[in-house]
Amino acid sequence: MRTIADHVLDIAQNSVNAQATYVKINFVEDHEKIVIKIKDNGCGINKEELSKIFDPFFTTHEEIRRVGLGLPFLKQNAELTGGYVHVSSTPKIGTVLEATLFKTIDCQPIGDLAGTFAALVTSSTGVTWEIRRCLGKECYDFSSKALDGVDLSSPKVIKMIFEYFKNMESSL
Amino acid sequence: MKIKSLEELQKIKEKALKEISGRDTKKRGRIVVGMGTCGISAGAKDTLRALADELEKQSIDDVAVVQSGCMGLCEVEPTVEVQIGDEEPVIYGHVDEEQARRIVKEHVMKGHILSDILVKRGKI
Structure with missing residues (x-):
């Protein structure tokens, strides 16, 4: 991964x-x-699996060709900055990931956060996304509930959502 | 702390719903962008954005753009699968922004398969 986004x-x-x-x-x-x-x-993730999630190539989704490198990469890059990644999970309830990265010389660039949010929101119609983005004291909030009924596979809609997040990011 | 409203988002929704109302929304094809860890690392997000942008620029709204996980072709990411009508799917590799726009102009609009970036024909 080249950026935090x-x-x-x-x-x-x-x-x-x-x-x-x-x-x-x-x-x-x-x-x-x-x-x-x-x-x-x-x-959610059970206790045994939770102890392995930072092991490179560990995945519970081999049938859908998961690589198992996402979390190890994030952990490595967070720790390089003096930060950390913590994951807590309860089976059938859900998972919480918290990561802190310090802005040292080893910190990766943030990258295209607007594109990340747009790609996530348009990735699946079955998920409600809530996003809070803050830079200093400036924040914006997004909820995909506002897009209920919209065809998220439409190129026009995808483009509009990319532009929406780009505008929100540039307003911070 | 300044919290921005969702008004702009509501406008997007209204515009999108208005444009699809009273129109046949059946798609004639779809483009799948591989967005697994390997695809993201290789720049699949820019590929997705370029595809949506070029399709919109060419006024093509009857081709769906969807995302998938890893297609198992990590060495040629970003990968894109194109299926138009009843034709067999075509998978392209190393699809950067420029190639994404070529796919729209040549494959989607003219039916020409781009042999220089072709990885596979048929379902994975």
Whole structure:
């Protein structure tokens, strides 16, 4: 992953693959650090699997060709900055991932966060996405409930959603 | 703390619903973008954006753009599968923004298969 935005896109897709119907993403940034929280109501992870999630190539989704590198990459990049990744989960209830990355010289660039949010929101019609993005004291909130009934596979709609997040990011 | 409203989003919804109302929404084809870890690392997000942008630019709204996980072709990511009508699916590899726009202009609009980036024909 070249950017933190790529990590968020990859990790949040784990929630979709875990059959979540609700995913909440908080991406809070200040001059010192970036705090990411991704919470879902997916199938959750049992204790045994939870102890292996940071092992490279560990995946519970071999049948759908998961690579098993997303979480190890995020952990490695967070720890390089002096930060950490913590995952807590309850089977049949859901999973919460919290990551903190400090803005040191080793911190990856944030990258195209607008594109990440747009790609997630248009990735699945069966998921309600709630996103809170803050930069310092400036924030915006998004809920995909506002898009109920819209064809998310329409190129026109996808383009509009990309532009929407681009505008929201540039307004921060 | 400044919280921005969802008004702009509501406008998107209203515009989208207005445009599809009273129109046959059956799609004549679909384009699948591989968005697994490997695809994301290789830039699949830019591929997705370029496909949507070029289709919209060419006024094509009867081709669905959807995302999938890894297609098992990690070495040629970003990968894109194109299926138009009853034709067998065609999978392209190394689809950057420029190739994504070529796929729309040549394959989707003219039916020409791009042999230089062709990876596979038929279902995976």
